[in-house]
Amino acid sequence: MQSRRFFRVIKRRRGAEEGSAAVEFAIVALPFCFMMFAVLELGLVFVIDSVLENAVISTGRLIRTGQAEQQGLTASTFKTKLCANMSIFSGDCSSRAYVDVRTITQFNTTLPDPMATGTFNNASLTYNQGGTGTITVVRVWYKQPLLTPFLSQGLSRLNDGSAMLMAVTAFKNEPW
Numbered sequence: 001m002q003s004r005r006f007f008r009v010i011k012r013r014r015g016a017e018e019g020s021a022a023v024e025f026a027i028v029a030l031p032f033c034f035m036m037f038a039v040l041e042l043g044l045v046f047v048i049d050s051v052l053e054n055a056v057i058s059t060g061r062l063i064r065t066g067q068a069e070q071q072g073l074t075a076s077t078f079k080t081k082l083c084a085n086m087s088i089f090s091g092d093c094s095s096r097a098y099v100d101v102r103t104i105t106q107f108n109t110t111l112p113d114p115m116a117t118g119t120f121n122n123a124s125l126t127y128n129q130g131g132t133g134t135i136t137v138v139r140v141w142y143k144q145p146l147l148t149p150f151l152s153q154g155l156s157r158l159n160d161g162s163a164m165l166m167a168v169t170a171f172k173n174e175p176w
Contacts (some may be wrong), residue, residue, distance in 0.1 A: 015097045038148040045144060046071065048089055052142050055085035056167040060138040063129045066176025075127035077097060077161045079083065082140065093142075098122050099140040101132035107170060111137065118159045174176055 005135040008147035059082040062068040068078065078101065098120065102111070114121045121143065130136045146152040152161035 014086065024045050034148070037049070041146065041148050041151055044147075045163060046152075048142065048144055049167070051086055051089055052165055053167045056138055057169050058085050059138075060084050060169040060171065063136055063138065064171045064173055066132065066174065068129050069131075069176065073129070075101070078127065078129075080099065096143045098125060098143075099127065100125040100141075100142040101127045101136065102128055103134045103136050104127050104170075105135070107135060111139070114141070115158065115164060120158060120164065132173055132175045134142055135170065137168065139168045141166050163168055 058079065061072065062071075062078075062081065071077075073081070079094065079099045080098060082099065083090045083097060086093045086097075098110075098114075099115075104111070112124045114124050120143070144163045144165055146155065146161060146163055152163070155163040158164060
Protein backbone atom coordinates (compact mmCIF):
# COMPACT_ATOMS: atom_id res chain seq x y z
CA MET A 1 0.00 0.00 0.00
CA GLN A 2 2.78 2.36 0.88
CA SER A 3 4.63 1.59 -2.31
CA ARG A 4 1.56 2.38 -4.46
CA ARG A 5 1.17 5.67 -2.77
CA PHE A 6 4.82 6.43 -3.29
CA PHE A 7 4.55 5.75 -7.03
CA ARG A 8 1.43 7.91 -7.34
CA VAL A 9 3.24 10.82 -5.73
CA ILE A 10 6.19 10.31 -8.05
CA LYS A 11 3.86 10.20 -11.08
CA ARG A 12 2.13 13.42 -10.07
CA ARG A 13 5.40 15.24 -9.60
CA ARG A 14 6.80 13.89 -12.81
CA GLY A 15 3.68 14.95 -14.68
CA ALA A 16 4.12 18.48 -13.38
CA GLU A 17 7.59 18.64 -14.96
CA GLU A 18 6.48 17.76 -18.49
CA GLY A 19 5.79 21.40 -19.49
CA SER A 20 9.13 22.64 -18.23
CA ALA A 21 10.83 21.99 -21.55
CA ALA A 22 8.35 24.26 -23.34
CA VAL A 23 8.85 27.01 -20.78
CA GLU A 24 12.64 26.72 -20.98
CA PHE A 25 12.48 26.85 -24.78
CA ALA A 26 10.29 29.95 -24.66
CA ILE A 27 12.82 31.67 -22.42
CA VAL A 28 15.81 30.74 -24.62
CA ALA A 29 14.17 31.04 -28.07
CA LEU A 30 13.96 34.84 -28.28
CA PRO A 31 17.62 35.56 -27.44
CA PHE A 32 18.70 32.67 -29.68
CA CYS A 33 16.68 33.97 -32.65
CA PHE A 34 17.94 37.51 -32.03
CA MET A 35 21.53 36.26 -32.01
CA MET A 36 21.01 34.28 -35.22
CA PHE A 37 19.53 37.31 -37.02
CA ALA A 38 22.47 39.44 -35.82
CA VAL A 39 24.98 36.90 -37.12
CA LEU A 40 23.21 36.71 -40.49
CA GLU A 41 23.02 40.50 -40.79
CA LEU A 42 26.67 40.90 -39.86
CA GLY A 43 27.57 38.33 -42.50
CA LEU A 44 25.57 40.30 -45.07
CA VAL A 45 27.43 43.49 -44.11
CA PHE A 46 30.78 41.74 -44.60
CA VAL A 47 29.73 40.36 -48.00
CA ILE A 48 28.54 43.79 -49.17
CA ASP A 49 31.78 45.36 -47.92
CA SER A 50 33.86 42.84 -49.86
CA VAL A 51 31.82 43.29 -53.05
CA LEU A 52 32.04 47.08 -52.67
CA GLU A 53 35.81 46.95 -52.25
CA ASN A 54 36.22 44.87 -55.41
CA ALA A 55 33.85 47.15 -57.37
CA VAL A 56 35.79 50.26 -56.35
CA ILE A 57 39.12 48.72 -57.32
CA SER A 58 37.91 47.50 -60.71
CA THR A 59 36.04 50.72 -61.53
CA GLY A 60 38.95 52.85 -60.31
CA ARG A 61 41.10 51.01 -62.83
CA LEU A 62 39.16 52.80 -65.58
CA ILE A 63 40.53 56.10 -64.29
CA ARG A 64 44.04 54.80 -63.64
CA THR A 65 44.45 53.46 -67.18
CA GLY A 66 42.85 56.47 -68.90
CA GLN A 67 39.79 54.59 -70.14
CA ALA A 68 37.51 56.93 -68.18
CA GLU A 69 39.04 59.92 -69.97
CA GLN A 70 38.73 58.25 -73.37
CA GLN A 71 35.11 57.23 -72.73
CA GLY A 72 34.26 60.67 -71.33
CA LEU A 73 32.95 59.33 -68.02
CA THR A 74 31.12 61.77 -65.78
CA ALA A 75 30.25 61.32 -62.11
CA SER A 76 26.93 59.67 -62.96
CA THR A 77 28.34 57.32 -65.61
CA PHE A 78 31.20 56.38 -63.28
CA LYS A 79 28.64 55.55 -60.59
CA THR A 80 26.67 53.47 -63.12
CA LYS A 81 29.78 51.46 -63.98
CA LEU A 82 30.54 51.05 -60.27
CA CYS A 83 27.03 49.74 -59.62
CA ALA A 84 27.34 47.34 -62.54
CA ASN A 85 30.34 45.82 -60.72
CA MET A 86 28.33 45.31 -57.51
CA SER A 87 26.92 41.97 -58.84
CA ILE A 88 23.82 40.94 -56.85
CA PHE A 89 23.73 44.26 -54.96
CA SER A 90 23.54 46.39 -58.12
CA GLY A 91 19.75 46.79 -57.94
CA ASP A 92 19.64 49.47 -55.26
CA CYS A 93 23.27 50.58 -55.57
CA SER A 94 22.43 53.84 -57.35
CA SER A 95 20.35 55.07 -54.41
CA ARG A 96 22.77 53.81 -51.71
CA ALA A 97 26.21 54.61 -53.16
CA TYR A 98 27.97 57.96 -52.96
CA VAL A 99 31.10 58.52 -55.06
CA ASP A 100 33.99 60.93 -54.48
CA VAL A 101 36.84 61.04 -57.00
CA ARG A 102 39.53 63.67 -56.51
CA THR A 103 43.16 64.36 -57.23
CA ILE A 104 45.64 65.05 -54.47
CA THR A 105 49.23 66.29 -54.42
CA GLN A 106 50.61 63.71 -51.95
CA PHE A 107 49.49 60.32 -50.70
CA ASN A 108 49.39 61.56 -47.07
CA THR A 109 46.77 64.26 -47.78
CA THR A 110 43.86 64.44 -45.32
CA LEU A 111 40.54 64.36 -47.12
CA PRO A 112 37.26 65.87 -45.86
CA ASP A 113 34.98 63.52 -43.94
CA PRO A 114 31.36 63.84 -45.11
CA MET A 115 30.14 61.94 -42.00
CA ALA A 116 31.73 64.23 -39.42
CA THR A 117 28.41 65.68 -38.22
CA GLY A 118 26.49 62.41 -37.74
CA THR A 119 24.68 62.83 -41.04
CA PHE A 120 26.08 62.23 -44.50
CA ASN A 121 26.89 65.51 -46.23
CA ASN A 122 27.38 64.79 -49.93
CA ALA A 123 27.94 68.48 -50.79
CA SER A 124 31.71 68.01 -50.37
CA LEU A 125 31.89 65.13 -52.86
CA THR A 126 33.56 65.83 -56.19
CA TYR A 127 34.44 64.08 -59.42
CA ASN A 128 37.87 64.98 -60.78
CA GLN A 129 39.66 62.06 -62.38
CA GLY A 130 42.81 64.04 -63.09
CA GLY A 131 45.22 63.52 -65.93
CA THR A 132 48.20 61.40 -66.68
CA GLY A 133 50.61 61.08 -63.74
CA THR A 134 48.29 62.64 -61.14
CA ILE A 135 47.49 60.97 -57.83
CA THR A 136 43.80 60.10 -57.69
CA VAL A 137 41.68 58.90 -54.77
CA VAL A 138 38.40 57.10 -55.36
CA ARG A 139 36.17 56.88 -52.28
CA VAL A 140 32.75 55.25 -52.25
CA TRP A 141 30.26 55.12 -49.37
CA TYR A 142 27.45 52.59 -49.39
CA LYS A 143 24.50 53.08 -47.04
CA GLN A 144 23.31 49.78 -45.60
CA PRO A 145 20.25 49.87 -43.32
CA LEU A 146 20.53 47.67 -40.23
CA LEU A 147 17.65 45.81 -38.59
CA THR A 148 19.33 44.41 -35.49
CA PRO A 149 19.45 47.10 -32.76
CA PHE A 150 22.81 46.21 -31.21
CA LEU A 151 24.51 46.04 -34.61
CA SER A 152 23.30 49.52 -35.48
CA GLN A 153 24.78 50.82 -32.22
CA GLY A 154 28.13 49.18 -32.95
CA LEU A 155 28.49 49.76 -36.70
CA SER A 156 26.77 53.06 -37.34
CA ARG A 157 28.32 56.49 -37.35
CA LEU A 158 25.11 58.06 -38.58
CA ASN A 159 22.22 59.24 -36.46
CA ASP A 160 19.65 57.16 -38.38
CA GLY A 161 21.23 53.79 -37.42
CA SER A 162 22.42 52.88 -40.91
CA ALA A 163 25.90 51.55 -41.53
CA MET A 164 27.99 53.48 -44.02
CA LEU A 165 30.43 51.08 -45.63
CA MET A 166 33.40 52.77 -47.25
CA ALA A 167 35.89 51.59 -49.83
CA VAL A 168 38.92 53.58 -50.96
CA THR A 169 41.56 53.17 -53.60
CA ALA A 170 44.39 55.57 -54.30
CA PHE A 171 46.76 55.39 -57.26
CA LYS A 172 48.95 57.38 -59.60
CA ASN A 173 47.41 57.56 -63.06
CA GLU A 174 49.33 55.77 -65.75
CA PRO A 175 50.52 57.64 -68.84
CA TRP A 176 47.99 57.27 -71.63
